[in-house]
Amino acid sequence: MVEAVPLYAVVSAILILIGLYAVMASRNIVKAILGIEVITVAVNLNILAFGYRGGVSDPLAQSMVFTSIAVGAAVAAILLSLIIHAYRHYGTLDLRKLRRLRW
Numbered sequence: 365m366v367e368a369v370p371l372y373a374v375v376s377a378i379l380i381l382i383g384l385y386a387v388m389a390s391r392n393i394v395k396a397i398l399g400i401e402v403i404t405v406a407v408n409l410n411i412l413a414f415g416y417r418g419g420v421s422d423p424l425a426q427s428m429v430f431t432s433i434a435v436g437a438a439v440a441a442i443l444l445s446l447i448i449h450a451y452r453h454y455g456t457l458d459l460r461k462l463r464r465l466r467w
Contacts, residue, residue: 372413379406393450393457397443404436 379402386399408429415425451457 368416369413372409376406376410376413379403379409391458391460393447393459393462396459397440397447401436401440404432408432 383399383401383403383406386402387396390396390399411425411429411432412421415422415428447457450462454462456462
């Protein structure tokens, strides 16, 4: 039988790479934020995988993940509100066009 920790670590690494690709390659700000959320899910999976020892999950790892989920939801809500404001004000969600507006 395959051990859970190496399998979850590989899946977590793959998810981190997918999230990094979404952040780096996308011109749309919504896709970049979704990439950041995928990275957050991958980190949470990694924390839970390494907190699993001998058939029992560590309560500290679970509490860290629950806190991370709550903070991630708050950050996502704030970022989505900023996206709505930027779209209403500038009429675009293209990161390259929004970068030119700072100066």
